[in-house]
Amino acid sequence: MKYWQYLIVLVSSVGMLGCFNQETAAEKATREGVLLLGNGNEPKALDPHLVSGVIESNLLRSLFEGLCIEHPSDDSQSLPGAAQSWTANEDFTQWTFSLQPDGRWSDGTPVTAHDFTFAYERMLHPDFPSGYADMLYAIKNAEEFHKGKCKDFGDVGVQALDDATLLVTLKAPVPYLPSLTKHFTWLPVPKHKVLEYGTQTEPYTAWTHEGNLVSNGPFQLKKWRQNHLIEVEKSATYWDREAVKLNGIRYYPIKNVNTETRMFLNGQLHVTYGLPPDFIPLALSDHPELIQQELYIGTRFVRANCQRPFTSNVKVRQALSLCIDRQSLIDNILQGGQQAAGSVTPPFGAYQPEGKTSFDPQRARELLAEAGYEGELPELEFLTTDSDVNRRMAEAMQGLWREHLGLRVRIIQREWKSYLKMRNELDFDLMDGAWIGDYLDPTTFLDLWKESNGNNNTGWGDARYEALLAEAELIEDPAQRYQKLLVAESYVMEQTPAIPVYHYNTNYFLSPSVQNWHPLLLNTHPYKFVELK
Amino acid sequence: MYKAILSRILQTLIVVFTLVSVCFLIVHALPGNPFTGERAMDDVVIQRMEASFGLDKPVLVQLGLYWKNLLLHGDMGASMNFKGVPVSSILGQSFPVSFQLGIVAMLMGCGIGMPLGIVAALYRNKWPDYLSMVVAMMGICLPSFVVGPLLQLYVAKPMPMLNIAGWMQAQDVLLPALTLGFGVAAYVARLMRGGMLEVLNQDYIRTARAKGVKTLDILLKHALRPAITPTVTFLGPAFAAVMTGSFVVETIFGVPGMGQHFVDAVTAKDLFLIVGLVLFYGILMGLANLAVDIILMFLNPRLRA
Numbered sequence: 001m002k003y004w005q006y007l008i009v010l011v012s013s014v015g016m017l018g019c020f021n022q023e024t025a026a027e028k029a030t031r032e033g034v035l036l037l038g039n040g041n042e043p044k045a046l047d048p049h050l051v052s053g054v055i056e057s058n059l060l061r062s063l064f065e066g067l068c069i070e071h072p073s074d075d076s077q078s079l080p081g082a083a084q085s086w087t088a089n090e091d092f093t094q095w096t097f098s099l100q101p102d103g104r105w106s107d108g109t110p111v112t113a114h115d116f117t118f119a120y121e122r123m124l125h126p127d128f129p130s131g132y133a134d135m136l137y138a139i140k141n142a143e144e145f146h147k148g149k150c151k152d153f154g155d156v157g158v159q160a161l162d163d164a165t166l167l168v169t170l171k172a173p174v175p176y177l178p179s180l181t182k183h184f185t186w187l188p189v190p191k192h193k194v195l196e197y198g199t200q201t202e203p204y205t206a207w208t209h210e211g212n213l214v215s216n217g218p219f220q221l222k223k224w225r226q227n228h229l230i231e232v233e234k235s236a237t238y239w240d241r242e243a244v245k246l247n248g249i250r251y252y253p254i255k256n257v258n259t260e261t262r263m264f265l266n267g268q269l270h271v272t273y274g275l276p277p278d279f280i281p282l283a284l285s286d287h288p289e290l291i292q293q294e295l296y297i298g299t300r301f302v303r304a305n306c307q308r309p310f311t312s313n314v315k316v317r318q319a320l321s322l323c324i325d326r327q328s329l330i331d332n333i334l335q336g337g338q339q340a341a342g343s344v345t346p347p348f349g350a351y352q353p354e355g356k357t358s359f360d361p362q363r364a365r366e367l368l369a370e371a372g373y374e375g376e377l378p379e380l381e382f383l384t385t386d387s388d389v390n391r392r393m394a395e396a397m398q399g400l401w402r403e404h405l406g407l408r409v410r411i412i413q414r415e416w417k418s419y420l421k422m423r424n425e426l427d428f429d430l431m432d433g434a435w436i437g438d439y440l441d442p443t444t445f446l447d448l449w450k451e452s453n454g455n456n457n458t459g460w461g462d463a464r465y466e467a468l469l470a471e472a473e474l475i476e477d478p479a480q481r482y483q484k485l486l487v488a489e490s491y492v493m494e495q496t497p498a499i500p501v502y503h504y505n506t507n508y509f510l511s512p513s514v515q516n517w518h519p520l521l522l523n524t525h526p527y528k529f530v531e532l533k
Numbered sequence: 534m535y536k537a538i539l540s541r542i543l544q545t546l547i548v549v550f551t552l553v554s555v556c557f558l559i560v561h562a563l564p565g566n567p568f569t570g571e572r573a574m575d576d577v578v579i580q581r582m583e584a585s586f587g588l589d590k591p592v593l594v595q596l597g598l599y600w601k602n603l604l605l606h607g608d609m610g611a612s613m614n615f616k617g618v619p620v621s622s623i624l625g626q627s628f629p630v631s632f633q634l635g636i637v638a639m640l641m642g643c644g645i646g647m648p649l650g651i652v653a654a655l656y657r658n659k660w661p662d663y664l665s666m667v668v669a670m671m672g673i674c675l676p677s678f679v680v681g682p683l684l685q686l687y688v689a690k691p692m693p694m695l696n697i698a699g700w701m702q703a704q705d706v707l708l709p710a711l712t713l714g715f716g717v718a719a720y721v722a723r724l725m726r727g728g729m730l731e732v733l734n735q736d737y738i739r740t741a742r743a744k745g746v747k748t749l750d751i752l753l754k755h756a757l758r759p760a761i762t763p764t765v766t767f768l769g770p771a772f773a774a775v776m777t778g779s780f781v782v783e784t785i786f787g788v789p790g791m792g793q794h795f796v797d798a799v800t801a802k803d804l805f806l807i808v809g810l811v812l813f814y815g816i817l818m819g820l821a822n823l824a825v826d827i828i829l830m831f832l833n834p835r836l837r838a
Contacts, residue, residue, distance in 0.1 A: 022693040025701065045616035052572050129581040131574040147575075203585055204617020226618075226626045228700055228789035252699065255793070256784045259698045262685055263787070266697040417565025417802050424569065454573025 024267025030513045030532045033247035038260045040273040042227050042253040046208040048187040049123045049130045054436070054523075055253075060184045062232050062249055062527045063215040067097050067116075067166070067181040072529040073518035075440050076349055078178035079526075082111055082188065082216060083166070091476050092173040097166040104237040105190050106220040113160035115188040115216075118200065121153045123185065127201040135185035135438060138177070140169045172473045175481075176441050182524070183438055190214045218244045218528040227253055245516075245531035261509065264290075270511040270532070277389060280335050280507055290509045293337045294519035297346055298436035298504035299445065302382075302397070304429070306497055307459035310378050311429050315371035317496040320430070321357055322364035323404040324397060326501055333392050336507045341500035343489055345445040346437075348521055351482050353442075356493040357500060361404035368405060379408040383428035385419050390432055393501075423457050433457070433498065440522060442485045443469070449492050460497030534830060541826055545819030549812065556811045557596050560804050567613040567802040586613055586805070599808070609812070610805030614798065620809035623794065628813070630700065631778035631790035637710035638775050639768070642717025647764070649718065650725025651752060654733060654760075665722060672719025681712045681785035698787035709786040713779055717771055724767055728760035758832055765832065769825030773818040777810075 029036050043056045048064060051057075061070075069081035083097040103111035120139070123130050124146045137143045140157030144150035157169030170177070180186065190207075193214045198205035206212055210224040218241070219232035233248040235241065252269065254260040257276045264272045265287075275283060275291070283291045304311040304320070311317060326340035339346070342355025368374070384394045394411045401407040409430070414422060422428055435455070437444040446469060447453055451461025465488060472484035493500075506523055515531040568574070568582040583589050587598060602608040609620040646669075653665035689695040689708055696705050732738060733756060741751050778792025791810065798806040830836045 024693070025696070042615070044614060047616065050616050052570060126577075127581065129568075129578050129585060131568075131570065131572060131578060133578075203582075204611060225789060226615075226623060227793060228630075252787065254698070254787050256787075258682070259685075259785055259787055262682075262690075262697045263699065266690060268696055268699060416800055417563070417567070417569065420569045420571075421565045424573070454575070457573070 026267045026270055026511060026513070029250070029270070030511075033245070033532055035246050035249045035514070035527070035530060035532060036268065036270045037249055037251050038254050038264070038269050038271060038273040039230075039251040040253065041255055043230070046213060046221070046224075047203075048184045048189060049119070049128065049132075050203060051184070052132045057184050057524065059230060059232075059251060060187065061217070061524060062219040063213070063217045063221060064184070064187040065217040066183070066186045066188070068178040069528070070182055070520070070522075070524050070526040072516050072526055073520070075521045075524075076179075078182060081182075082116075083181075086178060088175075088177070092175045092177070093170045095168045095170070095177055096161075097168065099164045099166065100239045101164065102239040103216060104239065105193075105214045105216050106235050106237050107190075107193075107214045108237055109190065109192060109214070110163070111188060111216045112163040113166040114163065115191050116166050117158050117160050118191040118194070119187065119189045120156070120158050122189065122194070122200050124153075124156065125201045129203050132185050135180075135183055138170050138172070138174050138180065140171045142171075173476045175476065175478050176439070179441065180439050188216060190216070219246075219249060222248065229253070240528070244528050246527060249527060264509045264511075269509075270514050271517075272509040275336075275507045275509065277333070277335050280337075283507075283509070287509070289512065292506065292508050292510045292519070294506050294523070295339070295346070295348075295521055296436070296504040296506045296523050297348060297440065297444075297521045298434060299341055299344055299346055299500055300432075300434045300502050300504065301341070301344065301498040301500045303423075303431045303433045303458045303498045304496065305426050305431075305459055307426055308429055310373075310380065312459075313371045313373075314495055315367045316373065317499065319364040319367040319371070319405065320401065321496055321499040322360045322367070323400050324357075324499065324501060325359045325400060326357065327359075329393060329396055330502055333389065333396060334502070336505060338502040338505050341503050343493055344449070344498065344500050345442045345489055346503040346521075348440065350479070351442050351485070353486055353489045353493075356490065364404060377405070377407050379410060380429040381412050382409050383412045383414065383419065383422055383431035385432065386413050386415050394432060426457065426459050431457075434504075436504065437522065442482070442489065443472075446485060446488055446492065449497055456497075458497040460495065462491075462495060465491055465495070537830075538823065538827065541823050542819075545816075545823065549815040549819060552815045553808055553812045554596060554600075557599060557804070557808050558592065560802065560807050561592050561595075563799075563802055565802050567804065582613075585617075586611065588804075599805075603812075609809040612798075612803055612806045614801035614803040614806065620805050623806060624791070624809060624813055627778070627789060627791040627794060628776075630788060631792065632776055634706055634710055634713065634778070634782075634788060634790060635772070635776035637706050638713035639717060639772060641710055641714030642721055642771075642775075643768070644718075645714065646718035646721025647725050649722035650727075650764075651729055651757075653722065653726040654729035655748070655752070657730060662726075665726070669719040669722040669726075672715045672722075675715075677712050677716065677779065677781045678785060680715055681709070681782060684708045684712060685785075698785065700788055705786075705788075709782050709788050712782050712786070713775055717775065720767060720771070721764055724764045725760065728763045729756060732756045732760040762829060762832060765825055765828050769821040770818060772824075773814065773821040776817060777814050 026036055039055055039058055041055050043059055045051050048060055065081045067081055067083040068078035071077035071079050082099055082103055084100045086095055086097045088095045099113060105111055120136060122128055123133050124136055124142055126148045133146050141150050141155050145156045159167045161167050193207050197207040213221045218235060218238050220235045222233045223231040230251040234244050257274050260272050261275060261279060263269050304317045306312045330338045342357045343353035345353055347353060382394055384390045391413060398409045398411055401409050423431060435448060448455050450466055468488040472481050475481040475484055513532050515533050516529045517525055568579050587595055611617045611619050612623060649665040653662040656662045685697045689697045699705055741755055778790035780792040780796045783790045783792040795810055
């Protein structure tokens, strides 16, 4: 046989071998009970006190367990986690948590109330650079301790009554505290391991590295390969290990949603992190059994700089809001079935704010005239990030404002760090922004607009609004409290420091082999209950 | 010859020192803070974070400390974006992947490009020449974000043995390497054709032909060595570039290589990671150029003087 004949035989053999119907990676993983999950990006860290993102939260949820955990199908419920039960006093200011008697870290060491107090002290310590410590400010004197006004942690409202009992004293009634403790900022850390690799307040030690990390959740860290995968396996010491159906989870930090989508359709993943917006209509028509479109507790809005002459006028801000055709933006740009936003806080459960936005260019022009602006209008700068979707949204709004108000808007696109710098320095007239709720309560959105809140970034502050929130804080009855918060919501919508555009939803692919995975507003699926069939 | 090599090594060290120092200062001049994020943080918290990485000191002091730690302790600092993970650990995990991908890509690039260039030169202005150059032009003109997804859809999808993306099995290197290698092949083919045409017009080749030497012998024994010089010159920097990864190819194929760190670190203003990557890339580029010089000296004895 000649060389070229050998070559033909070789190429066709490889080709035939490749075309044999093999078991896909997802099918194999289903057989092994391992969930393959697209997780969007590489986590910044696995230390619950140093992170603040969704990507890290997805990992921490499998590794660690807070006092309470998520219900698999109902966000408003809280199930026993590291705490087997809890009680509150009459006005919800003092909570006693009894820990699981069989609670163990993955190295077999018992989980005690001291691990919780150690964790909260570490998070709040003035020397520790935690960016999310304000999530613990509901605790009595927590804010004071964090800001150095109170020097003794003994004065902070967290106390280990004994190894198995934790007492939390709050500065005001918080009837939803169990829901709050599901957030990763309330997770315990293994005191013995943190101290093995450094001091309590030393931030960047090796205790969370592969081989060192000890956790108390249903899974423990098995492998961490940067930008490749993080693998967790079922923990042999978890108190409720019989209930855990999965043998492990592999998190893939796939940054490109197109790649992730192709991987899913090729049988390499069970769940994707997201979907490319342009692909959603096709996915809805071609793969309706795979696509998941679920409400997500987040709002996209346009911040107005209330420190600048033109946008400090409330009628101008209202006029700008009235010119945004929200449904058209959703249908033509986002295409993901999002909900046009009528309020800053997305409606959920018993909290149903009245929609206060509409598309009414005629009224917008009247408002602008009432504000004294007719004829030549100043040119505005609209700050946004360098993402493609954000650019398209900004261009669409730029067109709407020009068409209906004759307003010239210059789009300023900046990469992430420059965008944040300009945002923090209020160096814009209008800017694209968003907020995702940390827990299921309207205050996670409404507190943003307090003048002292670092995430306000509008320069807006209003004594009446703050008084309404302060009044709500003291109301013990949940229904009455919501009523008061609805009044505050209505007021902030009227003042419009930020113009809500749409409420988020999640669009992703989910394999039919994944069971017990239900839509959740916070998108915090408890992996403990997930099963593969 | 050894003197020339030593001189090149010294030049490389000076270039790398200047490169890293300038890069250090440029990153400091970039707008934004590496520790700011979507959620606001108190200035005090940011100051604590900056102090943890020594950023509270004057810039020149920081630069001095960086060189001191690097030269005395081999410490490249820690990533700020990945909360204290040592830069050496990040490079240690990502470089072997990029290296593996780069080697296969270079082999593919040379394996495809060199024969294409030789055939094109041999059949100048005939259909094999046109066909080769069309393939080469496609390699130059088609960006990897077009070639990559096309390979995923039309090669990986019908073949279950190949993954669309990921770095899970040995054959996962093939498609990203082909995407990277396609661009290399295109340049190699054009350079090889040019070099070969120049040599094939030389008198000694004409003499060899007149004496009845077989075409294959003329090519391999007489023409290839002088004709390959421009290609070798190109391959040095190309090797260093391919070895340090490609952001686009790594993102498309989910390859955990070094390329994405170059972009992500700049976006995150991750000072020590950026500087570490530049240092590594600078050394690799210097070594690749040195290797090219040495190879050229062997190929062309006149350069040894």
